[in-house]
Amino acid sequence: MSLEIDNVSMRFDLPGGVSVQALKDVSLNLKSGELLSVLGPSGCGKTTLLNILAGFLAPTSGEIRLNGHRVTGPDAERGMVFQQGALFEWMNVRENVGFGPRMKGAPAKETAELVDHLLDTVGLGDFKDKSTYELSGGMQQRVALARCLANDPDVILMDEPLGALDALTREKMQGLVLKLWKETGKTVILITHSVEEALLLGERLLVMAPRPGRIHKEYQLPFAERGVNADLRQVKKDKNFSETRDEILSMIWEMEEEIMGRAEQSA
Amino acid sequence: MTGLSILLGYILLFVVCFGVVRAITARRKINDHNSLMTVTFGYESAVVPNRAASVLSVLVIFLIWGMFTNSSLVPISVPGPFVGNAEFTYTAKNAAGETDDAKVVVLVHEPDAENTDAPEIEPGDGFAKSDGYAMQIWRSKLLKVQTNDEGGKDDSYQVIAVNGQPIAPDQEVATDFGAVSMTSKGTLNVKPKEGLLMQPLYLPSPEAVVGRLGDLMAEGYKNIGLFEHIGYSLYRVILGMILGSLVGIPLGYAMGLSGWARGWFDPIVEFMRPVPPLALIPLVIIWFGIGETGKIVLLFLAALWIMAIAARAGVAGVNISKIRAAYSLGASKAQIMRHVIVPNSLPEIFTGARVAMGVCWGTVVAAELVAANEGVGMMIMGASKFSQTDIVIVGIILIGIIGFGIDVLMRVAENKLVPWKGRA
Ligand SMILES: Nc1ncnc2c1ncn2[C@@H]1O[C@H](COP(=O)(O)OP(=O)(O)O)[C@@H](O)[C@H]1O
Ligand SMILES: [Mg+2]
Numbered sequence: 001m002s003l004e005i006d007n008v009s010m011r012f013d014l015p016g017g018v019s020v021q022a023l024k025d026v027s028l029n030l031k032s033g034e035l036l037s038v039l040g041p042s043g044c045g046k047t048t049l050l051n052i053l054a055g056f057l058a059p060t061s062g063e064i065r066l067n068g069h070r071v072t073g074p075d076a077e078r079g080m081v082f083q084q085g086a087l088f089e090w091m092n093v094r095e096n097v098g099f100g101p102r103m104k105g106a107p108a109k110e111t112a113e114l115v116d117h118l119l120d121t122v123g124l125g126d127f128k129d130k131s132t133y134e135l136s137g138g139m140q141q142r143v144a145l146a147r148c149l150a151n152d153p154d155v156i157l158m159d160e161p162l163g164a165l166d167a168l169t170r171e172k173m174q175g176l177v178l179k180l181w182k183e184t185g186k187t188v189i190l191i192t193h194s195v196e197e198a199l200l201l202g203e204r205l206l207v208m209a210p211r212p213g214r215i216h217k218e219y220q221l222p223f224a225e226r227g228v229n230a231d232l233r234q235v236k237k238d239k240n241f242s243e244t245r246d247e248i249l250s251m252i253w254e255m256e257e258e259i260m261g262r263a264e265q266s267a
Numbered sequence: 268m269t270g271l272s273i274l275l276g277y278i279l280l281f282v283v284c285f286g287v288v289r290a291i292t293a294r295r296k297i298n299d300h301n302s303l304m305t306v307t308f309g310y311e312s313a314v315v316p317n318r319a320a321s322v323l324s325v326l327v328i329f330l331i332w333g334m335f336t337n338s339s340l341v342p343i344s345v346p347g348p349f350v351g352n353a354e355f356t357y358t359a360k361n362a363a364g365e366t367d368d369a370k371v372v373v374l375v376h377e378p379d380a381e382n383t384d385a386p387e388i389e390p391g392d393g394f395a396k397s398d399g400y401a402m403q404i405w406r407s408k409l410l411k412v413q414t415n416d417e418g419g420k421d422d423s424y425q426v427i428a429v430n431g432q433p434i435a436p437d438q439e440v441a442t443d444f445g446a447v448s449m450t451s452k453g454t455l456n457v458k459p460k461e462g463l464l465m466q467p468l469y470l471p472s473p474e475a476v477v478g479r480l481g482d483l484m485a486e487g488y489k490n491i492g493l494f495e496h497i498g499y500s501l502y503r504v505i506l507g508m509i510l511g512s513l514v515g516i517p518l519g520y521a522m523g524l525s526g527w528a529r530g531w532f533d534p535i536v537e538f539m540r541p542v543p544p545l546a547l548i549p550l551v552i553i554w555f556g557i558g559e560t561g562k563i564v565l566l567f568l569a570a571l572w573i574m575a576i577a578a579r580a581g582v583a584g585v586n587i588s589k590i591r592a593a594y595s596l597g598a599s600k601a602q603i604m605r606h607v608i609v610p611n612s613l614p615e616i617f618t619g620a621r622v623a624m625g626v627c628w629g630t631v632v633a634a635e636l637v638a639a640n641e642g643v644g645m646m647i648m649g650a651s652k653f654s655q656t657d658i659v660i661v662g663i664i665l666i667g668i669i670g671f672g673i674d675v676l677m678r679v680a681e682n683k684l685v686p687w688k689g690r691a
Contacts, residue, residue: 056591076597086588089687090610099606100596133690144592151596 001032001067001154001187003053008062010048010213021212022048023059028206028215030155030189035181035224037202038191039248041255045213046191050159053189054080066154076100079153081144081161087132093119093143094128100151111150118146121183122176138169145180158190162197174200175232182228195248199223199241200232207248209255211262217251219244269335269463272345276331284323292319329473335465336472348404349375349459352386353444357412357455358428359395362421367393371412374401375444375459394418400457405466407458409450425453471657476664479657488646488658497665500635500642503559504627504673507566511623515571516616519578520608529579536575544569544630548637557638562631569630570623577619581612614681614688621677628670643669 010023022045030036038046051057053064055074064071066078074080087096094115095102101111119128122142132140141161148156161177162170174197181188192198198205203224209216221244227235235241307313333341353373360366372386383401390396394417402408412426413419427433429440429447439448445459467475483493521528522536547565555561585608593603635644643662650658681688 054591054595056594074591074594076595078595080592080595082588082592084588085586086592088589088607088610089690090613090685099593099598103593103596103598103602103606131687133687147592147596153595 002065003030003155003187004065005029005049005053006063006065008049008052008059008064010045010052010057011060023052024212024214026062026213026215030187032187033185034187035201035203036187036189036206037198037204038189038206038208039193039195039198039252040206040208040213040216041210041252041259042193043259044208044210044255046208047159048213049208050080050157050189050191053155054078054157076104076151077154079148079151079156081141081148081156081158083160084137084140084164087140087143087147089131089133091132092128093124093130093132093135096132096143097146097150099147104151114150115146118149121149121180122146136169137165138173141165141173142176145176149180149184149186153186155187155189158188160191160193163193170197171232175227177201178224178227178232181224195245195252196236198248199245200227200235205248207251210259216255219248268461269465272463273331273335276334277327280327280330284320284327288317288319288323332470332473335463336467336470336475337464338472338474340473345463346460347462347464349444349462350377350404351375351444353442353457353459355430355442355444355447355457357395357426358431359413359416359419360425360427361394361416361418362423363418365394366427367395369393369395369412369416370397371410371455371457372397372399373408373410373457373459374399375404376401378403390415402457402459404459405461407456410455410457412455426455429455468654468656471660476657476660480661483658483661489649491641493646496641496643496646497669499639500628500631500644501669503562503566503631503634503642504624506563507627507631508570508620508623510563510567511570511627512574512620514567515574516578518571519575519580520582520612522575522579523582523612524608532575536572536579539568539572540576544626545633548634552638562634562639565634566627566630569627573619573623573626574616577615577622578612580619581615582608584615585611614685617677617681617685617688621674621681624673624677625670628666628673632666 005026005028008023008026009021012020012022014020026045026049038049040046048057052059053071055071055078058072071078080086088099091099094112097118098111098115101114116128119125122145124139124142124146127135127139132143135143144161158177162173165173177188177190178201180186190198190201192201199221200223202219202221205219205221206215207217207219208214223235223238223241226238301307301313301315304310304313330341332338334343334345337344337347351374353375354370356368356370358366358368369391370388372388374382374384374386376383385401386399388397388399395413396415396417398410398412398415400408400410413424416424418424426449427435430442432440434440434447434449436449436451436453439446445457445461448456448458450456471479487493488496518528518532518536522532523529544565547568551561551565551568555564589607589611590603593607598606631642632644635642636648639645643666647659647662647666650656650662
């Protein structure tokens, strides 16, 4: 697996002649099995970047290449986990998870076994025949993760997958994401607006800056690797962890201030 | 008078029931969430229907209905019309200026009374002769009392008093049984008290309606069984609904999925939507006649726009994340249509179908009122022409119950088929 983001720019032309430079010259290479977290103030183009990777948007210039071929639209090789609302309520948990294989026409028996296994892995062994709307938000995200894994994608794209969860559930789910990443060896790109989450769930961390959306700074971090085996709270107590967190926080803080300042000037 | 007293009685009973239930339940201490709330005004969830009120409300309706129709099911009854012999004396003045008294006896009887003959009265002395008459309750009767009087045909002969009280044209004298008035031409008019009871012509008693329901079930109406009438109406609604859905849902999907279809059909749908189906009846009759075709076409049109708009809303309301997730899971367009868009639109379509069923039911009854040989609407229209109020009321009650039943069935089906509605 290789993923190349090559000089991607995205400009939205709004009615009235205004245009927004959501991304400008973003380039990045991902190795197989990497865990990348992306952080940045809101409006810096994170979702736009992810949508381009998923193939939902075509960049105005530049291109994405997965395993050497150019990405032109959505495909099962790139799985997606949304913040919420993407499960199919008319299917039970099992049917949701088996959706991808079923669409491909995979044999029913194999699919059933795979679904069973995945649901056990994400800790939903007792909820296989429940309706999705009967589940809590955290459980729904577990279903979404399992559904994505059932397709065995090369890359998993997650847009603030834990953003709608309460703090306690979120902490548990962070552990689950790490576990799944390690066990499946998948390449994962995860967007978050929580600095701690970005530190915990990123071997590599990109901090993006707005207007135009671009990569501001990149970190290589040891916490994800550590978190696989240790308690996440223990990892957070690391001095290095809090120092990096503070550094990134003030970086984002400054960006936000700058946005505010610009807004005030133009007002 | 009757209308006003029904209204006042209803308001009175409302207040009394409220007070009584309040007084009874005030002693019981309930500790549920609502009763522990210190602020309930304006909290929607705090307003739970009081079931006692619902039961009492229905009882009160039947009580008032029975009270004002002299029902044997209800122990009390409002005063009825005067029945029996209405007696009074009149004083006449003849051409010579002499006066004389005579007696009048009017038998006021029920329409179906055995004895409806005018009582025989001794003419008595003097030139004014006593008279006997007969009349039905709830009517008034003109009495030409002078026809048998000596000299009664003279122009200057006139009645000058009733029960000793002077009377002149356009005046009225109150009596123990009601009133006697004089027309502008000098004729006496007896008006026995009407009481507060409703005439069966206006409102038959509950038992009369139930009895008529039994007759209708046994014998049918106009040689067609009652259930056949209902069946005809339901058949029209269901066929109209099916046809309307068969065209409307695909039309709505097309409008939800294609910009061209949306643009093309939007003006038509948006124009037809606010046109009440009843307004189409004349045109449909002109085009298709009063037969079955016209009614089906009308119901088809009634359902069509509602279903199209519901299907359009169902497609438009799909969460973009669901579509994107499906694409990312490798689904093709056809698979997304089949597994995401269609199921996702079902709750909206069900809502539309419920509305459409209600509209169709109302429309079919109205269409049958206008022209039909069978159906519930035709039944009440036909009955109304012959003042068979009990049949009209049976029909109205049936229409209400069936309409309600349809909605309940639709809701049950909705809970079964789209249980995620409103919970996603
Ligand atoms: N479909 C769109 N049309 C116009 N502008 C858009 C669209 N999507 C995103 N943008 C703009 O692009 C910028 C980046 O948006 P987004 O990628 O959603 O940011 P983030 O996810 O980092 O909060 C924002 O300024 C946003 O207003
Ligand atoms: Mg975003």
